Amino acid sequence: MLFNPKLFKEKLSNQLANSTYSNVEVLQLLARLIKELYVHANLSDQCSQEKQVYYFSMEFLPGRFIETNLLNLDLLDICKDILLEYHYAPRDVFQSELDAALGNGGLGRLASCFLDSLAALNYAGHGMGLRYQYGLFEQKMKDNHQIELPDRWLGQNGYEWEELQSNESVIVQFGGRVHSFMKNNRLTFELIGTEQVKASPYHIPIFGFQNQRINSLTVWKAEAIPYPPPIEFEAFSKSKRHAEQLTEFLYPDDTSYEGKVLRLRQQYFLVSAGIQQILSQYINAGHSLSQLPEKRAMQINDTHPALIIPELMRLLIDHHLLDWEEAWKLTTQVMSYTNHTLMNEALETWPVFLLKEQLPRIYQIIEEINRRLCEDVLERGLSEGESIDDIAIIIEEDIHMARLATIGSHKINGVAKLHSSILKNQLMKAFSTRFPERFTNKTNGISHRQWLMNANPLLSDFISSLIGESWKTAPHKLESLLSYQDDLDVLTTLADIKTANKNSLITKLRTELEIDILPTSLFDVQIKRLHGYKRQLLNLLHILYLWDLCHEKPDALRVPRTFIFAAKAAPGYHYAKRIISLIAAVAKQINQDKKTKGKLGVVFLPNYSVSQAEWIIPAADLSEQISTASKEASGTGNMKMMMNGALTIGTRDGANIEMAELVSNENIFEFGMAADEVIAYEQNRHYSPRDIFNQDIRLQKALSKLVDGTIHGDEVAFQDIYYSLLYRGDEFFLLKDFGSYVHTQSQAENQYLDSQAWQKKCLINIAHSGYFSSDRTIAEYASEIWGLT
Numbered sequence: 001m002l003f004n005p006k007l008f009k010e011k012l013s014n015q016l017a018n019s020t021y022s023n024v025e026v027l028q029l030l031a032r033l034i035k036e037l038y039v040h041a042n043l044s045d046q047c048s049q050e051k052q053v054y055y056f057s058m059e060f061l062p063g064r065f066i067e068t069n070l071l072n073l074d075l076l077d078i079c080k081d082i083l084l085e086y087h088y089a090p091r092d093v094f095q096s097e098l099d100a101a102l103g104n105g106g107l108g109r110l111a112s113c114f115l116d117s118l119a120a121l122n123y124a125g126h127g128m129g130l131r132y133q134y135g136l137f138e139q140k141m142k143d144n145h146q147i148e149l150p151d152r153w154l155g156q157n158g159y160e161w162e163e164l165q166s167n168e169s170v171i172v173q174f175g176g177r178v179h180s181f182m183k184n185n186r187l188t189f190e191l192i193g194t195e196q197v198k199a200s201p202y203h204i205p206i207f208g209f210q211n212q213r214i215n216s217l218t219v220w221k222a223e224a225i226p227y228p229p230p231i232e233f234e235a236f237s238k239s240k241r242h243a244e245q246l247t248e249f250l251y252p253d254d255t256s257y258e259g260k261v262l263r264l265r266q267q268y269f270l271v272s273a274g275i276q277q278i279l280s281q282y283i284n285a286g287h288s289l290s291q292l293p294e295k296r297a298m299q300i301n302d303t304h305p306a307l308i309i310p311e312l313m314r315l316l317i318d319h320h321l322l323d324w325e326e327a328w329k330l331t332t333q334v335m336s337y338t339n340h341t342l343m344n345e346a347l348e349t350w351p352v353f354l355l356k357e358q359l360p361r362i363y364q365i366i367e368e369i370n371r372r373l374c375e376d377v378l379e380r381g382l383s384e385g386e387s388i389d390d391i392a393i394i395i396e397e398d399i400h401m402a403r404l405a406t407i408g409s410h411k412i413n414g415v416a417k418l419h420s421s422i423l424k425n426q427l428m429k430a431f432s433t434r435f436p437e438r439f440t441n442k443t444n445g446i447s448h449r450q451w452l453m454n455a456n457p458l459l460s461d462f463i464s465s466l467i468g469e470s471w472k473t474a475p476h477k478l479e480s481l482l483s484y485q486d487d488l489d490v491l492t493t494l495a496d497i498k499t500a501n502k503n504s505l506i507t508k509l510r511t512e513l514e515i516d517i518l519p520t521s522l523f524d525v526q527i528k529r530l531h532g533y534k535r536q537l538l539n540l541l542h543i544l545y546l547w548d549l550c551h552e553k554p555d556a557l558r559v560p561r562t563f564i565f566a567a568k569a570a571p572g573y574h575y576a577k578r579i580i581s582l583i584a585a586v587a588k589q590i591n592q593d594k595k596t597k598g599k600l601g602v603v604f605l606p607n608y609s610v611s612q613a614e615w616i617i618p619a620a621d622l623s624e625q626i627s628t629a630s631k632e633a634s635g636t637g638n639m640k641m642m643m644n645g646a647l648t649i650g651t652r653d654g655a656n657i658e659m660a661e662l663v664s665n666e667n668i669f670e671f672g673m674a675a676d677e678v679i680a681y682e683q684n685r686h687y688s689p690r691d692i693f694n695q696d697i698r699l700q701k702a703l704s705k706l707v708d709g710t711i712h713g714d715e716v717a718f719q720d721i722y723y724s725l726l727y728r729g730d731e732f733f734l735l736k737d738f739g740s741y742v743h744t745q746s747q748a749e750n751q752y753l754d755s756q757a758w759q760k761k762c763l764i765n766i767a768h769s770g771y772f773s774s775d776r777t778i779a780e781y782a783s784e785i786w787g788l789t
């Protein structure tokens with residue numbers, strides 16, 4: 001193995017000594033050196049015999065790689081020293097890297113934490129994704145409205161970390177028709193007259209934490225296949241455009257679903273390119289197909305890549321001449337599927353006609369999978385009250401992707417205990433009663449290297465000074481911190497670290513965004529995608545209530561507070577965009593109110609991103625995890641803030657429940673309805689938000705501000721929000737949970753007044769956060785799903 005820090009040091013110093021560079025140029029130099037000295041030098045090690053896992057995902061959200069890579073290669077300190085020696089500020093150099101934002105939110109960020117942990121645990125586990133030319137849109141705020149601009153993350157000179165592997169390009173086919181004929185006594189299928197698109201892989205190295213492992217994230221780019229001469233320019237440019245469109249934009253939505261042809265084509269493009277490459281490397285390495293499940297595993301990250309199931313069937317049957325039964329056995333043994341949401345609008349279905357037109361052979365295979373499934377189920381008999389429509393993959397004219405993913409996988413998991421149980425006992429009941437052994441839970445996790453060691457070096461170093469370094473590779477050892485829970489010096493230092501992180505955030509906001517926040521206030525943070533179920537609006541109603549309270553009783557608020565929001569809304573999700581406008585408008589007015597100045601502040605930070613989160617999270621005191629119970633599959637921001645010593649105010653939803661189990665109820669602020677109550681209301685209990693409104697003067701005062709002209713701005717939008725709560729059913733039970741939320745918020749305020757008691761709770765949270773390292777999650781996937789040793 002050739003990892004050689006000395007050579008890195010020498011080369012970097014030589015280069016920096018010889019000329020002057022801009023920060024971006026230094027960054028590019030670092031990336032080039034790392035690729036040259038580490039990746040290229042170690043390529044030969046990659047063709048190993050160990051089992052390989054491929055994580056197929058339409059989204060990855062790594063953010064910046066520079067610090068992660070330097071940390072993992074144990075070069076971070078060396079590199080900082082050299083940069084300082086040549087008068088470069090390490091932070092400025094690192095921050096000149098643009099975030100790779102090839103994802104929308106939690107699902108994509110999870111995928112990136114998983115790649116980090118796979119390498120850290122020394123598994124051969126790789127990502128397969130798309131190389132969108134434009135990542136998640138850049139959010140600008142104009143007159144309190146979200147404006148979406150294209151995210152040009154590739155920069156002018158391309159992306160520092162990628163390397164095109166043109167010899168591994170493959171062809172992906174769309175459209176055409178299926179020609180079937182007899183050959184050697186076998187019914188054979190062939191696609192003819194298809195549109196062919198070239199898929200080119202770009203490899204991004206993923207380094208293990210100081211363990212010499214290099215995995216990769218492969219992102220595929222779509223290109224037109226050059227026409228043979230003579231080139232008809234017009235026809236070629238049209239087909240070029242059509243092909244390149246495939247990887248132009250990340251679909252900017254993570255929960256709702258629109259039947260976009262382009263999205264379907266993107267999904268197929270990813271899985272077809274990925275699996276073709278995997279199979280051809282597998283066969284070239286001399287392995288036999290019958291051993292595929294022993295040597296390869298593939299994870300389907302939500303249903304977006306579920307077409308990999310019929311695509312692998314197609315390749316095995318049409319190209320490798322396996323019969324159906326053999327191919328199906330191999331496919332199901334290789335595949336496993338993770339569900340990330342139960343929201344109805346996010347459960348993908350594709351119209352039959354679209355598949356027939358775009359992917360005719362894939363459609364035939366899905367039809368056959370469905371026929372066999374239904375026949376088998378009917379033969380064994382339906383249970384009472386059950387219909388074949390509870391199981392069929394194709395119902396009327398729609399293909400249900402979660403069902404396809406479930407029937408084609410040997411393991412199906414949810415991402416937190418509650419979510420997995422609802423998945424198993426409700427949404428997928430017809431499957432889990434027939435295949436109980438397939439259903440499992442894998443509670444999410446986050447990379448403690450990125451979210452604690454990199455994002456919060458002060459805290460990370462302090463932890464090491466108390467309990468040594470072993471927690472870095474065994475994060476459950478953070479539990480040793482518990483022995484310091486009554487140590488006053490330790491608790492004071494924890495408070496000082498929080499203050500220092502708050503000050504860094506304040507300075508950054510002041511210099512970069514000209515936003516001023518109260519340094520001595522409690523930082524109350526809600527950062528995540530904007531969605532009705534995540535209930536940013538409930539947070540806002542509490543703010544409006546406090547605003548009133550401050551006016552009525554100037555001393556009522558004993559702790560000054562700054563509410564920090566950051567969130568992008570899907571461009572087509574108008575309600576979410578209205579809520580953003582409302583938050584921004586309220587922020588503006590509260591911040592200008594002389595009567596509440598010094599007590600209440602509200603900030604909406606534009607353009608939420610991974611690197612922005614790395615600044616905010618270490619500075620958070622209170623972590624808002626207030627989704628309607630049963631709606632948030634897991635949440636991962638909750639874990640990041642817990643690990644950085646923030647206390648959670650949250651509903652009994654997703655992973656919050658497991659956090660509470662670990663730290664016990666007195667170290668977390670729980671409120672609101674539990675999941676079964678919410679579900680009971682949704683199914684049959686009567687809910688009247690107006691009755692609650694009529695009985696709660698605080699709600700009346702807060703909500704009336706939306707319609708009585710108090711809040712200036714888009715009055716029509718604010719009215720719409722008001723009506724949605726009072727007259728359109730309050731789908732996410734904000735009014736129902738409001739009283740309990742306000743009460744719990746005031747308990748949190750009381751606790752904050754006692755700094756020592758608060759810090760003790762923070763320490764207990766940090767100590768238990770090791771469970772939420774993605775290393776633990778990946779170890780579970782590895783042994784229970786992927787069969788890795």
Ligand code: AZC
Nearest residue numbers: 106107254340341632633634635636
């Ligand atoms: C998210 C879930 O909403 C979130 O609760 C979970 O923590 C995260 O996945 C990772 O599992 N889902 C998405 O981002 N998107 C979709 C389509 O589910």
